[in-house]
Amino acid sequence: MRKYKNKAIAELSGELCSSLPRLRKGFLDAAEDLLQLTNPDQAYPYEFVVFRLTGYRPQARTKRVFDGKGLRNDLLVLMLDVSDSFELHTSDYSEKVYDTAAMARRFDVSTKTIQRWRLRGLPARRLIFPDGKRRIGFLDSSVEWFLHDHLADVQRSMKFSQLSQAERDKIITRARRMATFANCTLIEIARRLARRTGRAVETIRYTIRKHDTEFPDKAIFPHLLSSVGGQEKRLIYRSFLRGESVGKLAQRYRRTRGSIYRIVNEMRAHQLLEQPVSFVYNECFESPNAEKSIFAEDNEAQADATKKVKTPADLPPYLKTLYDVPLLSAKQEYQLFCQYNFLKFKADKCRKQIDPKHALAKQVKEVESLLLQANVLKNHIVRANLRLVVSIAKRHLRGPLNLFELISDGNISLMRAVEKFDFARGFRFSTYASWAIMRNFARSVPKERYRLDRFATGNEEILDIAAGLRSYDPRENNSAEMRETIDVLMQHLTPRERTILTEHYGLDEAGRTKTFDQLGKRLGISKERVRQIEIQALEKLREISDARENI
Structure with a gap:
């Protein structure tokens, strides 16, 4: 399998493959024209190559020069990559097109001989043939040019x-x-x-x-x-x-x-x-220079990565090692989640192009490599947030479960949260993960099951709104601060709305919940009216959250 010999041509190829599909056929044909003009014994400046391929001269001048032999190799690879980046049919050309088998029959040689001719410079494209399958194709004009330059080799092969x-x-x-x-x-x-x-x-x-x-x-x-x-x-x-x-x-x-x-x-x-490959989509993944911008080094994020937090004294030795991994800053967290989801987006896009019956090792390795890189980033995010699991587990330590069992349960919730978190919404991951972990503990801690299940069905909506206001530090995730945040939100409601939300979901200090029927009898209204007031109150809180988020 050929590879690019010049990194600059490989980068240029990536830009051409990301251009408008209607322009790519022109770039492809221009590459073949340049190939036929290239002399292996001469050198060619970068600006000349770019101009011949795109019709535009780069504004920034460089001293990069390509030797003719290496340039010919790279143009052959570029033709394959560009033709493979969009749907190019044999019918898009007015001349006859051969696949490898047809070429072998035409010259009465083996398909292996055709592959050797390609290594010697026979231009090829990846085209969609009338049977709907994409495979290597050769234009009749390309074949004639190759025959003119390599007639002796072709005749020797035929003989x-x-x-x-x-x-x-x-x-x-x-x-x-x-x-x-x-x-x-x-x-x-x-x-x-x-x-x-x-x-x-x-x-x-x-x-x-x-x-x-x-x-x-x-x-x-x-x-x-x-x-x-x-x-x-x-x-x-x-x-x-x-x-x-x-x-x-x-x-x-x-x-x-x-x-x-x-x-x-x-x-x-x-x-x-x-294999299921789920990711959180973002529009930036489709931009022409997505990979370059998403994986650009951020010095500020790197500096934040060196910050460490003091280790609590009451932790077992195993748990103390969790504090060796520094916390993620908001900027670094956003960058990691963006990279993680982009890699999975790219892997999913690549695997959709794979035909299992004609799978190429290169295609399979590329998808496997992307998923492996994504998993490395996921592990990085998980390790940086493991202390969050410990913190929440210690507060839920009651009943038959011990601390390590709770941490094990919480780690599973943390890993699932990494896969579902939408980094573009502006919230911190620890806010989202905290609630995912607490919902899991609601199922695993028997004495807390009833109250926390009720909490998960109703309070999740309230706490999501509270998190949107960002009025507490999500890295600490202190329950008292959560309650304080909710109390601030409640000030925007009428007394009756506050009473219904507080007593229905057990938000007071006692933590006892009441049904719509019980609240209706206390307030002298029907239970249906109580339900309507609750819906209005939650909608009012959502509007307050959205208004502050847009400021």
Whole structure:
């Protein structure tokens, strides 16, 4: 697989792939024009390359210069990347387009030979063919240009691949004998016959496969004509994960190494597609320079990361280590959550382009790498907030559960909160996570279950509004401060509204709750009227929260 030799061209390719789709075909064709003009023995300035590709001259002058050989390599890679970044059909070109198999038939060579021609400079694009599948395509004009520059190489390849019928028959006879009596695999036979005949290994392999396809009733390897079943694929994949080499798997299942790799990639692709990838979407993920801006280094955030908090003296040694990880500042927290969700957004976008039947190792590795990076960021966020779990767990330490059981439960809630938190709403994560942890404890602490369940159904709305006003420090999350915040909010309500909310949800010091019916009898109104007043009061609190947030 080719890679960029010049970082500047790789960055330019990324910008072209993020441009308007209607412009990308023009960039792609301009890249091929520049490729045909490039002399491997000359050097080309960066400004010239950008101008030839886009029609615009960079405002900032640089001293970057590309050697012709490296530039030709990068232009070939750029053509593949740009053509793969949008839907480009063969019908978008007025000339004939060949895929790899059609090229091999045209010149009577193997598909491996076509791949070697690509390494020598044959321009290729990733195009959508009439059958709806995307694969490597070659324009007729591109082929003619390559023939003009590499005529001798093409003629030599064509001459070399032209086996006589007698040679083919001899190869098939020997291959059948080796497969029957020596139990050799296809690749082993191809290598042995290649040494005896002086032909390429790929030529021998192609000859045998072609014979088996044309004469299935006389096939040397009939099992290769049928696709591998789902159960067999799973067995191969499990063996591969346990560390068994591809060579041994190929020998055991009488398959080629290439087919084993394809099966492994297919199974990896299926796993990625079945794995849920949830993220909190943000519009900034779609911007042209999203990755560059989201992952830009922030010196202020780095400075905040060095701040540590004093460790409480009454904690066990294990819990004291949690305080070695510094708290996250608001800016650093926002940056980490943005990066975390962007990586998952990008992974989800990439995996949607994967066809398990034709999965490329490069595609699968890219998605796996993005998910791994996202998980590293998630662990960073979790570690920085573990002391929050300890703080809340210590306040709920009662009943049959011990501190470590509560912390274990709280850690699960914390990890779920990381996945659901919307960083763009302006709240601190500790506010959101605190409530998620307390709701979980409402289910796990028996003596608190009834009161906290009621608290979760009604007070969640009130405390969300309180958090929106940001009138207390969420990192401390002191329950007394929460109550003080709620009391401040209640001052905006009428006495009757305050009474209904306080007594219905048990917000007073006693913590006792009352039903709508009990409140209606006390206030001399119907229970339906009590419910209506409560709805009005909550709506009034929401309006107050929204008004302050927009200031």
